[in-house]
Amino acid sequence: MSEFNEFDNVQKFSTENAEVQAQPVQQAAPEQKHVKKSKGLTVKVMALIAAVAVVGGGAGFGGAYIAGRSMQKDAVVSGSGNSHYNTSDNIAAPVESSSVPTLNELQQNAAIKHNISDTIEYNSDGTYKYTRDLVKEVQDSIVYIEVFVESRGKSTLYGSASGIIISKDGYIVTNNHVVEDADSFTVKVNDTDPVTGLSESETYDAELIGTDADTDLAVLKIKANDLPAAVLGDSDQLHLGDDVVVIGNPLGLENSVTKGIVSGLNRQISDSARGLSSIQTDTGINSGNSGGAMFNGYGEVVGVVNCKFVADYAESLGFAITINEAKGVVDDLITKGYVSGRAVLGISYNAISEYAAALRGWTPGLLVASINQDMAVAHSGLAVGDTIIEIEGESVLGDDTTDTAYKIGKILVGKKPGDVITVTVVRTDSLGREKKVNIEVELSEYVGN
Numbered sequence: 465m466s467e468f469n470e471f472d473n474v475q476k477f478s479t480e481n482a483e484v485q486a487q488p489v490q491q492a493a494p495e496q497k498h499v500k501k502s503k504g505l506t507v508k509v510m511a512l513i514a515a516v517a518v519v520g521g522g523a524g525f526g527g528a529y530i531a532g533r534s535m536q537k538d539a540v541v542s543g544s545g546n547s548h549y550n551t552s553d554n555i556a557a558p559v560e561s562s563s564v565p566t567l568n569e570l571q572q573n574a575a576i577k578h579n580i581s582d583t584i585e586y587n588s589d590g591t592y593k594y595t596r597d598l599v600k601e602v603q604d605s606i607v608y609i610e611v612f613v614e615s616r617g618k619s620t621l622y623g624s625a626s627g628i629i630i631s632k633d634g635y636i637v638t639n640n641h642v643v644e645d646a647d648s649f650t651v652k653v654n655d656t657d658p659v660t661g662l663s664e665s666e667t668y669d670a671e672l673i674g675t676d677a678d679t680d681l682a683v684l685k686i687k688a689n690d691l692p693a694a695v696l697g698d699s700d701q702l703h704l705g706d707d708v709v710v711i712g713n714p715l716g717l718e719n720s721v722t723k724g725i726v727s728g729l730n731r732q733i734s735d736s737a738r739g740l741s742s743i744q745t746d747t748g749i750n751s752g753n754s755g756g757a758m759f760n761g762y763g764e765v766v767g768v769v770n771c772k773f774v775a776d777y778a779e780s781l782g783f784a785i786t787i788n789e790a791k792g793v794v795d796d797l798i799t800k801g802y803v804s805g806r807a808v809l810g811i812s813y814n815a816i817s818e819y820a821a822a823l824r825g826w827t828p829g830l831l832v833a834s835i836n837q838d839m840a841v842a843h844s845g846l847a848v849g850d851t852i853i854e855i856e857g858e859s860v861l862g863d864d865t866t867d868t869a870y871k872i873g874k875i876l877v878g879k880k881p882g883d884v885i886t887v888t889v890v891r892t893d894s895l896g897r898e899k900k901v902n903i904e905v906e907l908s909e910y911v912g913n
Contacts, residue, residue: 584597584600584601585597587761589761590762591707591760591761591762592761592762592763595709595721595723598709598759598761598763599709599711599721600656600658601763602694602711602757602759602763603654603656603711603719603721604653604654604655604656604692605628605629605692605693605694605757606626606627606628606629606694606711606712606713606719606756606757607626607627607628607629607636607651607652607653607654608624608626608627608651608652608654608713608718609624609625609626609627609636609638609642609649609650609651609652609670609684609755610623610624610649610650610651610652611623611624611625611642611643611646611648611649612646612647612648612649612650613645613646613647614647614648619647619648622645622646624713624716624752625638625639625642625712625713625752625753625754625755625756626638626711626712626713626752626753626754626755626756626757626769627642627651627684627755627756628694628755628756628757628765628768629653629691629692629693629694630693630694630696630794631691631693632689632690632691632693633688633689633691634668634685634686634687634688634689634691635673635683635684635685635798636651636670636683636684636685636686637681637682637683637755637768637790637794638681638682638683638684638754638755638768639680639681639682639754639755639768639770640675640676640677640679640680640681640682641680641754641770642682642754642755643672643675643682643684644675644677644682648669649669649670649672649684650667650668650669650670651667651668651670651684651686652665652666652667652668652718653665653666653667653668653686653688653691654718654719655692663719666688668686668687668688669686670684670685670686671684671685671686672684673685673797673798673801674796674797674798674800674801674802674912675797676793676797676802676803678734678803678873679734679740679785679789679790679793679803680734680770680771680785681768681785681790681793681794681797682797683794683797683798694757694764694765695763695764695765696764696765696787696791697760697762697764697765697766697787698764698766698787698788699743699766699767699786699787699788699789700786700788701760702726702729702743702760702766703726704725704726704727704728704729705725705726706725706726706760706761707723707724707725707760707761708723708724708725708726708743708745708747708758708759708760708761708766708767709721709722709723709747709758709759710722710723710724710745710747710748710749710753710756710757710758710759710769710782710784711756711757711759712749712752712753712754712755712756712757712769713752713753713756714748714749714750714751714752714753715750715751715752716752717752720753722747722748722749723747724745724746724747724748724780724782725745725746725747726743726744726745727744727745727746727780727781728743728744729741729743729744730742731743731744731783733771733783740785740786740789740790740793741785741786741789742767742770742771742783742784742785742786743758743766743767743783743784743785743786744781744782744783745758745782745783745784746780746781746782747780747782748780748782749769749772749782749783750772753769753782754769754770754771755768755769755770756768756769757769758784765787766784766786766787767784767785767786767787768784768785768787768790769782769783769784770783770784770785771783801912802910802911802912803910804909805880805881805909806881806909806910807876807879807880807881807883807907807908807909807910808839808876808881808907808908808909808910809841809872809876809887809905809907809908810835810836810839810840810841810842810907810908811832811833811834811835811836811841811846812832812833812834813830813831813832813833813852814830814831814833815829815830815831815861815862815868815869816828816829816830816831816851817861818861826851827851827853827890827898828851828853828861829851829852829853829860829861829889829890830851830852830853830860830861830868830872831849831850831851832846832847832848832849832850832851832852832889833848834848835847835848836908839908840905840906840907840908841905841906841908844887844903844904844905844906845903846887846889846903846905847891849891849892850889850890850891850901851889851890851891852887852888852889853888853889853890853900854887854888855872855875855876855885855886855887855888856875856885856886857886857888858871858875859871860872860875876907879907880907881907881908881909882906882907883906883907884904884905884906884907885904885905885907886902886903886904886905887902887903887904887905888900888901888902888903889901889903
């Protein structure tokens with residue numbers, strides 16, 4: 465079974481289990497507080513590094529040795545005058561000394577000249593020529609977020625993920641699924657020396673400014689100045705095949721860099737009818753990358769990483785929310801604390817499936833459970849106990865609760881606060897008789913939870 469799982473991009477912890485949980489949110493706990501968890505992660509990471517070292521290191525050393533032998537052989541054949549090797553069998557053999565050649569001696573003719581400039585180089589179109597230069601310029605705009613929950617009177621580390629600094633005075637964008645259900649947050653900001661590559665960090669307490677579940681975006685704020693804010697680009701200028709770089713904190717491995725291409729554009733993958741379009745990429749995305757940035761070749765943020773596709777038969781299917789659509793949401797979250805201009809009906813309901821209705825003798829639809837008395841719907845004539853079967857002539861009943869919510873959202877997309885819609889309900893009178901009633905309802909503005 466496959467599914468789009470936004471929680472696969474962050475790593476959560478169970479406070480009762482020392483094993484790192486791969487599915488939910490965020491990073492390994494700090495070593496001094498959670499010894500078992502840190503030890504477990506260290507063992508796994510070291511096992512991975514060891515495996516790479518054995519395979520890559522063994523092959524790498526052997527390759528270097530063979531390359532050195534080969535180049536020495538070529539030097540002899542070309543008549544370089546090197547008296548230390550026998551040209552008859554092309555095998556290195558000491559003539560004047562019985563000692564075995566050192567590695568430095570074997571490598572003396574194999575050195576490759578590294579023409580690395582301290583000056584950043586660009587391609588003719590203005591993009592960075594080398595990924596390393598791009599990373600040096602933008603890496604400090606990505607932060608490490610830890611989220612905490614209150615448990616038994618104390619704050620407990622719940623997990624970690626990534627965020628993007630979007631202003632010098634401390635506004636940070638991340639995903640809604642990173643911060644939801646959490647009680648407090650900390651943000652670690654890095655200051656990397658461009659010459660030495662050494663990094664110093666400072667950790668701040670963060671305030672939650674606003675969240676939006678429909679678009680999976682959230683904004684945090686820390687009290688700081690002169691932060692290395694990222695430059696927000698134009699995601700509409702992306703093309704299939706463009707190079708992109710993702711920076712984040714997968715599994716707590718801070719400032720990890722992966723590179724790939726734009727594999728698809730305008731992907732609609734959200735369960736919400738208001739979900740933003742996404743950029744598909746083959747760039748490596750893992751738990752903890754959530755809230756991190758996707759950069760284009762100019763070093764501009766073009767996407768906010770939020771999910772990947774999980775399936776036994778699929779790989780390299782990661783997604784990022786387009787920055788152009790995210791900008792408006794983020795701006796509203798900062799200035800208002802919610803996304804403005806969204807129409808809402810103003811009720812809560814219970815979805816009654818056809819199966820449940822048949823068992824209990826009810827009408828399938830949306831059973832009105834409560835009505836917000838501060839919204840226009842309170843004056844419409846809609847009543848608790850009514851069963852909504854249609855909105856604007858469209859059936860509201862989906863295959864399940866999630867599908868039903870999606871259908872309602874889709875019906876309301878494009879509607880504005882103040883618009884009037886027709887709601888068709890089935891109402892039972894005092895004698896138990898059912899009748900259909902059309903009710904005109906004015907939509908109100910959603911102002912957050």
